Amino acid sequence: MSEVREENARLKTLLEKIEMDYKSLQMRFVNICQPEANKKSDHDPPPSGNGQIEELELVSLCLGRSPSDPKKNNNDSSSSFKNRKEDENLKEGLKLGLDFNCFQDCKSDAIDLSTDPSPDNSALESKEEEAAGETWPPSKVLKAMRNEDDDLSQASIKRARVSVRARCDTPTMSDGCQWRKYGQKIAKGNPCPRAYYRCTVAPSCPVRKQVQRCAEDTSILITTYEGTHNHPLPVSATAMASATAAAASMLLSGSSSSEPGLGPAATTNLRSNLHGLNVNLSDNSKYHPYYLPNSSSSPFPSITLDLTTNPSTSSAQFNMFSSTSLQSRLPSTSFSFSPSQTNVPPALWSNNNLNYGAISYNKNQMISTLSSGRTSQEHLYQPFKQKNYQAPASQQALTETLTKAITSDPSFRSVIAAAITTMVGGGGATPANIKVENLGKKLKWDEQMTVTSSNGCTSSFLSQSSSSASQSVNLRKQRTQPAFSVSIGAPSATPVDDIDQTNSGEP
DNA sequence: CGTTTTTGACCAGCGC
DNA sequence: GCGCTGGTCAAAAACG
Numbered sequence: 202m203s204e205v206r207e208e209n210a211r212l213k214t215l216l217e218k219i220e221m222d223y224k225s226l227q228m229r230f231v232n233i234c235q236p237e238a239n240k241k242s243d244h245d246p247p248p249s250g251n252g253q254i255e256e257l258e259l260v261s262l263c264l265g266r267s268p269s270d271p272k273k274n275n276n277d278s279s280s281s282f283k284n285r286k287e288d289e290n291l292k293e294g295l296k297l298g299l300d301f302n303c304f305q306d307c308k309s310d311a312i313d314l315s316t317d318p319s320p321d322n323s324a325l326e327s328k329e330e331e332a333a334g335e336t337w338p339p340s341k342v343l344k345a346m347r348n349e350d351d352d353l354s355q356a357s358i359k360r361a362r363v364s365v366r367a368r369c370d371t372p373t374m375s376d377g378c379q380w381r382k383y384g385q386k387i388a389k390g391n392p393c394p395r396a397y398y399r400c401t402v403a404p405s406c407p408v409r410k411q412v413q414r415c416a417e418d419t420s421i422l423i424t425t426y427e428g429t430h431n432h433p434l435p436v437s438a439t440a441m442a443s444a445t446a447a448a449a450s451m452l453l454s455g456s457s458s459s460e461p462g463l464g465p466a467a468t469t470n471l472r473s474n475l476h477g478l479n480v481n482l483s484d485n486s487k488y489h490p491y492y493l494p495n496s497s498s499s500p501f502p503s504i505t506l507d508l509t510t511n512p513s514t515s516s517a518q519f520n521m522f523s524s525t526s527l528q529s530r531l532p533s534t535s536f537s538f539s540p541s542q543t544n545v546p547p548a549l550w551s552n553n554n555l556n557y558g559a560i561s562y563n564k565n566q567m568i569s570t571l572s573s574g575r576t577s578q579e580h581l582y583q584p585f586k587q588k589n590y591q592a593p594a595s596q597q598a599l600t601e602t603l604t605k606a607i608t609s610d611p612s613f614r615s616v617i618a619a620a621i622t623t624m625v626g627g628g629g630a631t632p633a634n635i636k637v638e639n640l641g642k643k644l645k646w647d648e649q650m651t652v653t654s655s656n657g658c659t660s661s662f663l664s665q666s667s668s669s670a671s672q673s674v675n676l677r678k679q680r681t682q683p684a685f686s687v688s689i690g691a692p693s694a695t696p697v698d699d700i701d702q703t704n705s706g707e708p
Numbered sequence: 709c710g711t712t713t714t715t716g717a718c719c720a721g722c723g724c
Numbered sequence: 725g726c727g728c729t730g731g732t733c734a735a736a737a738a739c740g
Contacts, residue, residue, distance in 0.1 A: 381711090381712065381713085382714085383734095384714090384715085385715075386729090386730070388729080389728085389729065389730085395730090395731095397731070397732075409731095411731090709740100710739105710740095711738100711739080711740085712737100712738080712739070712740095713736100713737080713738070713739085714735100714736080714737070714738085715734100715736085715737095716733105716734100716735095717732100717733080717734090718731105718732080718733075718734100719731085719732080719733095720729100720730090720731085720732100721728105721729085721730085721731105722727105722729085722730105723726105723727090724725105724726085724727090
């Protein structure tokens, strides 16, 4: 108990510190967004003091919307019934929220991530109803979705796909769910048959997955998930589901905002940036080995999480599930995780359901705040981490601070999620390199996501080449200055140094 | 005997 | 319109 009290006191101290850092981060973020926001927004939050409002604005960004006037968004909503295209765009954001909500255990987190200052969207209300206990999916929401929006963009939203590449010996990757095989096909270009599975945890669950071995390396299993579970998941399954949902949500948020047919609130900004956006698509889609764009032939937005690359061989890169700091959070007793496995390729995790799930879950916590209320693990990973980290004490403390900040402070998570999502989608730069980096080399993520829009518009830009650098978000924890900073590289800025640019086609 | 897998048939979308 | 391909269906077979 005394240890717990000490830990608690320490956490409180950290929390205070984190809050200060958080405010600092917000200030910087707002300042960075100022040039674009100034055009549309005349009510930028004060630099500090009203964190609620600031967060809400960031949340609105996370929906792939313009950071601009929420009242305008409200007007958009009111007129959305008259303007179909605008309505579609609006709904995309709303559906994103619904997707998130599917995996949220905590209503507060749902609000964190998707609460919008504007009461503009009816589906958001539906979401709140759902969070209040309505069964999923709310039939009226589904009906409304189907009746009012059955075009391609709608289909794309519903059918966003997340592929997971992992080395796996078994026929399918154990992700905790129950699957029933309903078909098998030989797909073109791959002698290995593709198997089709649907989730059988609930009879009406729409989630399906495709499993196929990689043609080049049959030890690699490519699992493509599609849809969102409409039922409670087993604990062992929440990790993958949350991870894929997070990726899908990021993908969709980018997709929704990268479409030409944007809502009025976002149209001005994003359309003006469309060209640069396409350029970034071209660039980033080629050289990032971790966060791969899926097959461009797919009419649906898709994203690939590549777990086949050993993070230790390219430590500068962030593998979605490979952050060593994430691993270190795992209680070794529960997840068969030992210090010697710190650099085990993530592919190996995939063979261990518990390991994989836990890592995915923790990643998810950081990236998209899809679930919460499980930070009780902190007391477990804390001593473990201290035992295993070989980094200098200052780096270790920094890592702890950052990790705890992300895991313990929903607001902070929301900020990060919003920033990431904004840069991916709402900020007018898709795809984006999103790098959350710890200079102590113990917390390194580098995500890159290439988004193909639902209408195929942006995917067509993949064929274009450009010299523009990607837009990136750096969340840095300085060694000497324990404060977060956000730096957003301009499209013409020099590339981030630790991004492996293997794009041979780059001019 | 119920559930799951297999596998050929069928359908829709797309390119030519 | 035709062929190709991806995805799904459903009857039969296999399994526990």
